[in-house]
Amino acid sequence: MSRVALVTGGSRGIGRAIALRLAADGHQVAVNYAASAASAHDVVEAIVARGGTARAVQADVGDADAVASMFGEIEDHFGRVGILVNNAGITRDDLLLRMGVDAWDEVIETNLRSVYLCSRAAMRGMLRLKWGRIISMSSISGISGNPGQANYAASKAAIIGFSKSVAREVGSRNITVNVVAPGFIETDMTDKLGSEIAEEVAQRVALGRLGRPEEIAAAVGYLASDDAAYVTGQTLVVDGGLAL
Amino acid sequence: MDRTEIESKLTDLLVDELGIERDAITSNAKFEEDLDVDSLGVVELLMALEDNFGVKIPDEEAEQITTVGEAVDLVEIKLNG
Numbered sequence: 177m178s179r180v181a182l183v184t185g186g187s188r189g190i191g192r193a194i195a196l197r198l199a200a201d202g203h204q205v206a207v208n209y210a211a212s213a214a215s216a217h218d219v220v221e222a223i224v225a226r227g228g229t230a231r232a233v234q235a236d237v238g239d240a241d242a243v244a245s246m247f248g249e250i251e252d253h254f255g256r257v258g259i260l261v262n263n264a265g266i267t268r269d270d271l272l273l274r275m276g277v278d279a280w281d282e283v284i285e286t287n288l289r290s291v292y293l294c295s296r297a298a299m300r301g302m303l304r305l306k307w308g309r310i311i312s313m314s315s316i317s318g319i320s321g322n323p324g325q326a327n328y329a330a331s332k333a334a335i336i337g338f339s340k341s342v343a344r345e346v347g348s349r350n351i352t353v354n355v356v357a358p359g360f361i362e363t364d365m366t367d368k369l370g371s372e373i374a375e376e377v378a379q380r381v382a383l384g385r386l387g388r389p390e391e392i393a394a395a396v397g398y399l400a401s402d403d404a405a406y407v408t409g410q411t412l413v414v415d416g417g418l419a420l
Numbered sequence: 421m422d423r424t425e426i427e428s429k430l431t432d433l434l435v436d437e438l439g440i441e442r443d444a445i446t447s448n449a450k451f452e453e454d455l456d457v458d459s460l461g462v463v464e465l466l467m468a469l470e471d472n473f474g475v476k477i478p479d480e481e482a483e484q485i486t487t488v489g490e491a492v493d494l495v496e497i498k499l500n501g
Binding site: 217300303304345348373 | 429458463464467471
């Protein structure tokens, strides 16, 4: 069945792959972006070229008013959001000793506050639909920890606790709330690491390579589908066997 | 719309949307204690009221509602000012 899907941070990397996947699965996709308008429109064009339906929607998802108006725009164009993918995320890596308050706050606001704001905004529509899928992106950093990422890992671990709580709140209403925790995936975010570190990481992965954004999107596609109707409050780790 | 009409429509919503026994619904019945409606059910009921009566019920006011009669009062005030 075709649903309305919102992918936050859908213009690049994993978000882009998720948007393309959900569109390929027959859903109408709202591609949220904060600043990368050109990339977001690129994703929309790619979806439309393949016969899908999509729309780029701008909003800083850490801002309550911006989130409210984004949901208004999506409802006007597509209808109520049935599938919410909380993907928007940033890194501001540094050792804790050197990590400034701004680096902490920015990461928590974009990665965690956005999950709360968007999930809350989507909930009314999902209750009315009597169907819903909330899928949030955590990270292997949030599960195993990663030096230099105290802020990022904290935000990503918090998403897991948040999702388990909300899963219990709304399970009886046919709304599932799950988490996907990617390992090292080839994106702009991991490109920053440099090829030496990337090779080192690949050696620690059971499957011997970094992951592709499409491989994360496939997990999201599953959790968004009716096949996953009996899966809630879970964290699906897609890391090629990095954290075993 | 007068109070009787609001009451009757609200009763229908409780029966249809939340599956409550019609006989159990009285003005003094408390949603959570008497009708076994959980807190999320109260939110759903208020959303159904908004849809059906075309009124807007702010969250702060919604939180005050505990009985069927109070829900009728609120809709009546919203509709008739």
